[in-house]
Amino acid sequence: MTTATIAATTPLAARGTRHANTASPMQRNDSRSAWLFIAPFGVFYLAFLLGPTLYMFVMSFFNTSLVHSGLGTFAGFANYAEMLSRPDFWSSLWHTLQFTLYTTPPLVILAFVFAVLTNRLNRGQWFFRLAFFLPFILPSATISLIWVFVFTPSTGLWPLVETWFGVTPGSGVLSSPNTAMIGVAIATVWWTLGFNFVLYLAGLQDIPRELYEAAAVDGASTWAQIRYITIPMLGRTTTLVVLLQIIASLKIFDQVYLMTSGGPGISTQVSLQLITNTAFTDNRLGAGSAASVLLFIVIIVIAVIRQLVDRSAARKEA
């Protein structure tokens, strides 16, 4: 609960600090001790995130091998040229986007709907909060096992339900190239819905009650209250949720690897899997790094586009 509240209020807080910074710049001494406080985290950040990332950029221009030390021979842009001309690179990128398109809307909309519904309950709210959040604390290996069981051809839960409705179960959701990604998306929505749900619930509880009371006095229907109070007041939360969700979805790896390992064929192979295969199975760290950098660029571009769309929308409203 606490995490959710903090996360939801961060954008507001961040805005505040920015103003404070420009108004009264920090004293020299303050800044020194601030750096001291940041240092423990900073060292880890440098050693395990910034350092490796820089090394990745460098490696992507070399024929670096996994099994030999050193960078190997200089390759220039050959690794990039190779990746950009590989059909399986583009298909893996498409599968990553496909997964993002399949999961982001339901994860945002369903989380919102369930949060609004839960928020309206007078009793037993704890149960729904728990029920929606519980899957999120499970490791990806566990949820993959659960859903592989659910989707087991002919004996799983899914085919069982299909037979109730008179549908003849096919070869299994995960065995067909057309449905495998949908199966993975369903599992993911069930798994991670709880996080967005909690963010929305926290956001809902920050909306002043008086607004609803005033609206009720003015004779606004429940739907009108949701439309004109809840949704606009949750705007910031939605911005945050959508951004986090897009980034999380673009980084998809675990569920696909565990549920279909990229199959059937390479019909669900996502970018991170291609990167792992290139770097660690083919032993080509250099080429894998180049693919990594390209994915990095794609994620940044998408994040920037989303930010621009958001800003123009906000401007229109203002």
Added chain:
Amino acid sequence: MAAPHDKEVVNEMAMSNGTLSRRGFLAAGLGAVTLPLLAGCSSDLGRTVASGLFGTRLPSETLVFWNLFGGGDGTRMQAMEAGYRKRYGADSLQATTFAWGNPYYTKVTLATVGNKPPDVAVSHLTRAKPLWNGDLLEPITDADLASVGLKPSDFAKRPWDAQRTDGHTIAIPLDTHPIVMFFNRDVCQKAGLLEADGALTALDDMDRFESALEAISKVTGGVAMTIPNVGGETATEWRVFWTFYNQHKGVSPFLSDNGARLTVDEDVFGDVNDRLQSWVKKGWVNKGLDYATAESYMFTGKAGLYLEGEWEITTAQSVKGLKFGMVPIPTLYDQPATQADSHTFVLPRKDRTPEERHQAMLFIRSMLDQSLTWAKGGHIPAFRRAADSAAYKALSPQSAYASAAEHAVYDDPAWYGGSGSTFEGIVGAQLGLVQQLAISPKDALQAIKDQLSVYLNTPSPL
């Protein structure tokens, strides 16, 4: 309308968590985790955990062994490991099984690069070569072999010659596992293909083989022979193709120069695949069946013949009431040849004391001595003393196809090649489409060229 007490409820929850004594809860939890860990330190598990967490070495008498055997092979390997433990003590061996295929070799590679490899690992012969090229394996000297009473002539010629690389012994073969032809006795009986002694009539000739397919097809009223080719299956199509390809005399390798050049004989490629497509068109061979279904066709008499690796013997034997046999794939062209690979033992590169090295060799010797247990799973022993023994010759149907090992053809060495590799995946997928009649052999070859070009043009990272 929202409930009026929401915020309070949240706060209360947090509070009650706090009053439930968060600190006490954490302490209890930590205790619960640590206690058995500490207590377990005297035991095998505790030591393993400690070695994982703190990088301490396992006591040197514990040999670490990695393998990739599941199913029937896994059970038999465990029985053989038990045999070693019985002789050298319960703590003498820590055996770990990983998922088959690329992930396994990735783990062996990373562990060796990270200087924490197992003492002994299993590797396919065709995959040991890339590991050797990456400088991840230690050569095994004749002195090593002699220290446990072995010499090169103790091993079958094909796998022994195949593993020799740059004049070194890089792997010790345990078996040869070729693709073979399974047949359903009832069906073949009705098709008039069984001899008086119950053996399958020799079909070593294209015309004879095709008339047999026709006869079986009449009996089953459908396909005569199944080859799995859909549902993610790529290996079997490759095995079948590589068998018939190499039955042509003087044919060039598929790949040369460790995978830098594509040298496949295009005429033979077309010839073999045209023939396969003609069988499919005549209804003798299935168009699209996955591994399990293709197999069940032969089990249930919907097909008479089934082409697959001999390891499927375990599955076939578990089918109640099934009468089946196994023979080497008939020679339809100029010379006998059968696609095969071998399971071998390798020594990943690491610092070892002479004692540790000797123990690793003792372990390999112990496994070889139990070759007959291994042979029950269908694999043909590479250890001559086992393969020539009366006990093996009495094993049926294993002994019926043992000759296939003499004509074993391994995949061409390539840094992206070998069993379950990227190469097999790419080529096998296209061959599968050929069998489905979805593309012509010519288009398949073009697709193979296109998809392999990345690998052909890339300098080997090894």
